[in-house]
Amino acid sequence: MADPMCGSGTTLVEGVLAGDNAIGLDANPLSVAISRTKCGLLRVDPGDLIDVYEHVRDALLDLRLGNRASSLIHFKKLDDRDRGYLHAWYSDQVLVDLDTIIQVISSTKEGALRDFLRISLSNILRKVSWQKSDDLRVRKEVRLDVEIDPIREFLEELGRSVRLLLAFLRQNEGTPVGSFQVIEGDARELQRYWEEWRGKADTVITSPPYATALPYIDTDRLSLCYLNLLTRPEHRKRDLLMVGNREVTERVRKEYWSFFLDHRNILPKSVVNLILHIERLNRQHEVGFRRHNLPALLSKYFFDMRQVLCGIFQLLKPGAEAFVVIGNNHTLAGGKRVEIGTAKFLGDIAETLGFKQGAPLAMQMLVSRDIFKRNAVGSESILRFRK
Ligand SMILES: C[S@@+](CC[C@H](N)C(=O)[O-])C[C@H]1O[C@@H](n2cnc3c(N)ncnc32)[C@H](O)[C@@H]1O
Numbered sequence: 083m084a085d086p087m088c089g090s091g092t093t094l095v096e097g098v099l100a101g102d103n104a105i106g107l108d109a110n111p112l113s114v115a116i117s118r119t120k121c122g123l124l125r126v127d128p129g130d131l132i133d134v135y136e137h138v139r140d141a142l143l144d145l146r147l148g149n150r151a152s153s154l155i156h157f158k159k160l161d162d163r164d165r166g167y168l169h170a171w172y173s174d175q176v177l178v179d180l181d182t183i184i185q186v187i188s189s190t191k192e193g194a195l196r197d198f199l200r201i202s203l204s205n206i207l208r209k210v211s212w213q214k215s216d217d218l219r220v221r222k223e224v225r226l227d228v229e230i231d232p233i234r235e236f237l238e239e240l241g242r243s244v245r246l247l248l249a250f251l252r253q254n255e256g257t258p259v260g261s262f263q264v265i266e267g268d269a270r271e272l273q274r275y276w277e278e279w280r281g282k283a284d285t286v287i288t289s290p291p292y293a294t295a296l297p298y299i300d301t302d303r304l305s306l307c308y309l310n311l312l313t314r315p316e317h318r319k320r321d322l323l324m325v326g327n328r329e330v331t332e333r334v335r336k337e338y339w340s341f342f343l344d345h346r347n348i349l350p351k352s353v354v355n356l357i358l359h360i361e362r363l364n365r366q367h368e369v370g371f372r373r374h375n376l377p378a379l380l381s382k383y384f385f386d387m388r389q390v391l392c393g394i395f396q397l398l399k400p401g402a403e404a405f406v407v408i409g410n411n412h413t414l415a416g417g418k419r420v421e422i423g424t425a426k427f428l429g430d431i432a433e434t435l436g437f438k439q440g441a442p443l444a445m446q447m448l449v450s451r452d453i454f455k456r457n458a459v460g461s462e463s464i465l466r467f468r469k
Contacts, residue, residue, distance in 0.1 A: 091117030272393025
């Protein structure tokens with residue numbers, strides 16, 4: 083099975099557990115790291131997990147009592163611009179503690195367990211920073227009155243994850259698991275990354291971003307920088323690759339819009355009519371920059387998703403199915419509420435590419451990260467496309 087926008091690897095994990103060969107791709111390096119780690123952990127021996135956990139816990143508890151790292155070995159290896167950026171988000175003491183943790187992690191054997199420790203560290207990076215915790219955006223709130231203790235936070239986070247993982251591994255002991263491969267890449271160019279799998283996938287299961295997507299790269303900035311997964315200067319460029327990206331300059335907006343006007347005939351009429359309708363309503367009223375950008379961004383989203391679906395079509399075996407989890411949206415245009423029926427539109431696009439649509443499966447929205455709740459829509463559906 084394949085997931086070309088695998089995020090944190092939910093579908094890949096299920097694929098591996100079902101004994102499949104699971105392949106995943108994502109443009110966000112943190113998502114790739116999390117997916118690889120989760121799939122890699124499915125083969126770990128519970129005894130090795132306990133040994134590594136105890137080693138790390140004991141080393142950190144010792145260091146916490148006295149000799150925290152005196153030199154910032156990891157931090158000093160980062161790019162200058164990343165260091166400057168991180169200095170703005172962490173106190174000096176927190177940077178020392180984070181270095182202590184990452185030095186202990188680096189002393190463990192390379193492999194899934196070390197990756198697991200790094201992801202556990204990633205999970206606390208927002209909490210020990212001056213980033214407001216209840217906000218998807220990176221907004222700052224310097225808290226000099228609060229004691230921030232990264233080592234304690236890390237050990238709590240790690241302890242929690244180890245307990246969950248151990249329970250799972252013990253229950254699953256003896257069950258054969260499949261293989262996996264997760265790579266970083268742009269889902270709009272699937273054919274290029276997965277040339278070797280062309281016409282070979284039994285199933286694709288994926289949940290693409292919504293039409294007005296979440297700021298994936300932005301939300302993960304601190305982890306991307308601190309774990310040296312993507313340097314600061316690369317963030318903006320990477321944002322532009324993200325399907326559903328909504329951060330555009332006026333110049334880029336104009337480019338998207340003129341591309342839409344020149345190429346709209348390759349999109350289904352339903353999609354073109356909606357975009358033109360929103361543009362017309364907005365033009366007749368004074369609207370802020372987000373609403374002004376929406377028609378161009380929506381057109382970009384549907385062109386991008388068309389390319390992704392085209393890649394999925396080529397990847398599948400004849401007769402095989404793709405399952406696409408998607409939610410609808412709405413916007414206010416010219417004072418009117420306009421529904422953006424993304425699920426229907428993706429179905430229309432899929433049909434123009436040669437897919438046959440089956441009846442969609444209804445599903446209750448699963449919100450795994452509380453801070454996403456505010457941006458969530460009420461329900462999602464699972465679209466079924468057969469090649
Ligand atoms: C809704 S999330 C997927 C969630 C996933 N099912 C999970 O279990 O975490 C959408 C994913 O699409 C990825 N994405 C956005 N644009 C992409 C692109 N051009 N190429 C590859 N992945 C992309 C995002 O990084 C994000 O991880």
